[in-house]
Amino acid sequence: MDYLSRAITVADGAFGGAVYNWVKTRQRMRNNAAFSADVYRLEALVRELSDRGKDFSIAEIEARREELAAQRQQMRDKYPEHYADLKSDYSIDLRQIQRARAADSSAVIGFYGNAQIMYRLFVSADTIDLTILDDVKDRVRTLSEQLPELRDNAADPAPFHAALREIYGHLFSGIDGLLPERLHIIANDYLEQIPYSALRQDREGEAPRYLGVEKTLSRQFSLRSMELLQDIQLPDVQAQPLALAPVFENELLEASALRQAGFQLPPLLYNAEEVTTLQSIGPGRFYLANRATLRNFLRHADRHSIIHLATHAISSEVDGLASRVYLLDDAGQPVSLYAADIGNQTLNADLVTLSACETGAGSQHVVEGTVGLTKAFIAAGARGVVASNWAVDDRATAELMETFYRAIDAGQSPPAALRTARRTYLARHPEAHPSRWAAFESYGGRGIPRWEDAYPWWQSPWAYAALALFALLGAFWGVKKIRHA
Template identity: 30%
Template sequence: MFCGFQLGGEVTIALTERQRLAGALACLFPFLLHCMLDGGGGSKHWEATFLYYLAEANRLLGLNDDAMTIYRQPIDAVEQARTLSIPSEVSRAGIVSARHDVFAGTIDFMVSRHREAEAFEIAEAWHARALLDILTESRVDLTKDLSASQREQEDKLFARISSVQRELWSAGGRAAPEEELKMNLARAENELESFQLEMRRSNPRYAGVKYPRPQKAEEITARFSDDGTALIEFVLGDQKSFAWIVHGGRISSVVLPPRKQIEAVVSNYRAALNEHVSALTVKTSIASTDLLGSQLYETLFAPLESQLKGAHSVVIVPDGVLFYLPFESLRRAAVASKKEADAPYLIERFAISYAPSATALRLIQDPKESTTGARGLVAYGDPIYTAVKFDSSSAQTGRGAELTSLPYTRDEVSAIASLFALADRHAYTGAEATEASVKSADLSHIRYLHFAAHGVIDEDNPMRSGIVLSRVAQSNEDGTLQMNEVVRLKLGAEVVTLSACRTGLGKVMNGEGVIGLTRAFQYAGAKDVVVSLWNVNDVATSELMKAFYQNLTRGLRKDEALRQAKLQFLHGARGTWKHPYFWAPFVLNGAND
């Protein structure tokens, strides 16, 4: 009999040789029982692992009915493990992320048995579960129950983090103080997280929070019964990847290449998108970029295209690296006719938006604060950074991590504000564009919230990601509105726009998606968040944002408003801006209702 286990280590079961499978099946349950009873191994994690191997063994033996029954059990075990985990976002997400094999393997089996709807439900159980939990808690707003002393303690912890951040940024790269300050920062952040966890544990309303279950396939198909809008949901797997199309009240699925194959092409495509573009190189650059884009088109979109007839709006639920891919920039290769008109970009065919999952989309559409009566604009731009000379002749000026001045953001904010009545607009620029002014403003009834500034993204420690505003010497604030601070805002915004570099990036976790600024603003109450996927051009971004808000004030839907702004670049007279680098970085995440 072939069996093997190691307490506290990895379990290895050979399932590739049929003659060993009977022995593997016979010993799996004793191992499972041993691990569940032993003090070091009794966990839902182990239970999910063993049940999954058991289901796989039954599948390979051809016992498909038994496999069908067993496959759902490890999913249930993972769900129970989530409820028992530390109630922090990363911890909850990590429980599901670590069991990628369980979800992908179960989906593979369901699809092979032509159970597309059930496979789709597994995908929904896989996607954005921590986000669903935190969104639900944010609707309850447990912070209302904090006592005055607890609020004071929390404020002191935030102030301590800001103080260390200010010291860290003024350390000037000196290794010794910088390392010590980083340790101090980590300690302060850990203390804040511990405080917030304790407040949750001690709050009786926390125990009564009703967390939403992933929606059933029939519930989701009913929401996409309109032929004009389709949902596409992806799951990337090590052996196979999958996509589901929900359109016209029907659901279908396709099998795609393995994760690594897709990741390699996406990586090459993103590298091409970020190459320097000039008037002399734009045609060559577009051709090489489109070649890579056409490979992704054929891999990810062509297999499901026949299911999208009649759709003019598409909601995409990405997975893994696909969160960093602007699908609207993909196009098929025009090999036969050599005519661009025969190979339009997807942006020319569809208005595209993105969502963390179909279930999460439904919750985001039910905002934290009522948006009824929300009106007007609050915008922040052209913060004061350092006395850096700005070369206005440079067409490649970006909004990246180097804190150079961004003069076009003042024009951007002024032009956008001019679209609103004087009483309905508040624009903060220069020395007024501060972190303190954001926190002190009543944003609960503001329809549009706009930031035109530098963004800082920390993919290892996403809570440190933020929008960099004017730094005031005598302020208690560090000048960067970070994730933990964003979550404390009370928003009623239809749209929050982060007109800065790479604001759509963060910590990518299997199944969960991107932990970053997008979801922080969603937790705070925003219905839609517009973010960027790479370092953006200052001049082009300013023009794109003006067009976007002009379209919004004309009454266009949010996805269509952004689409039309991009089409102005694509079909405009300025040849350089036809390159996707200039018009494709900004994407719409959220409700789009």
């Protein structure tokens, strides 16, 4: 078991080390202003060097690379305890993982694969199992690559559903009967792109049983970051939502660097409903239409426990850090919030919901996997992110988000609330295609977000009624004094 723990530590660190390092770094940045300033200075150099819009000469590039290397060495020399902590604290004890799973009646499943090998790690309250899946890796890769095209073939959904059944059969063979109610899924490479919530547990001809409806699923980046995101203590902030829903008018954008060249931002007819749902639950900061600006986001993002962005997004398959969500500038025109810039401030949110298309996608790094908006918000300090795996239907999303947030308000975690939202949607629309309800998944932290949904006494209806009464009495008393005079 010790050998297996050491082997998993190496694999886990390779695939999830970057997220773990950023979570640890953000925590130190919150507590050390000088360290925070040095990190921002270093990141500015990285962004400048990677800016494709700047025409650097070879000599200038080399000079900046040397400067970057020198700055990194200065950081190591100035904060040796931080870098020592990153190395010494990254170890996996599978027995400890098992005890944690017994405590919360859950299981963690890691799917790891590349061109040469595929294997599955399963840890539950009473089982630690490592299974080699080489005999099905080529078939699973082929199916995973076919899924987007099959999903978008609305005229013939049968092949898509057949693929979802087959993938489930290959990946969960031997553990199907061992699955508890709560599952934490880690996956890398092509396995990361599989929509686990939509996988079908039923056999052909049986009533549909989708994994993300039958079970509560959370998506994790690694075993170690899963523990860290759960345990980390965030500072006290306003335990209320910051929500933005901009309005668009068919703006045509130039996006030649992205997959969607000439991407158009059509009007969103139902995104405002998502924000009004949050407003109906309780207080917060809510920005609709032309008030949903990048300026308002940047002004308040680090002060809220919940952030909700109901907008458009583009995920770049070329450069994940060029992935973006769209807000508005002060003139009401679309402006980009890039993944590369999200970390310019440290967030303290328990939950960031990216209610937009393909916010869980991005470019594929050979080691780190998908690099895009989801990891950018986690690296910026958010505990958890809810993001979509494909283009989502505006109306269906509004309906899902209403159920999701009412479940959060009732005390459910984001993974559990998403399961509730899926079940509720299917109860209302039993024939709905998974493309309408299975896109969103919960990444990272799985605790209940801080949310004070009651208004402070001075903002309550009773307070306003009392103020109105005092004003009326004051006016009456003033009139009485004048008449007496």
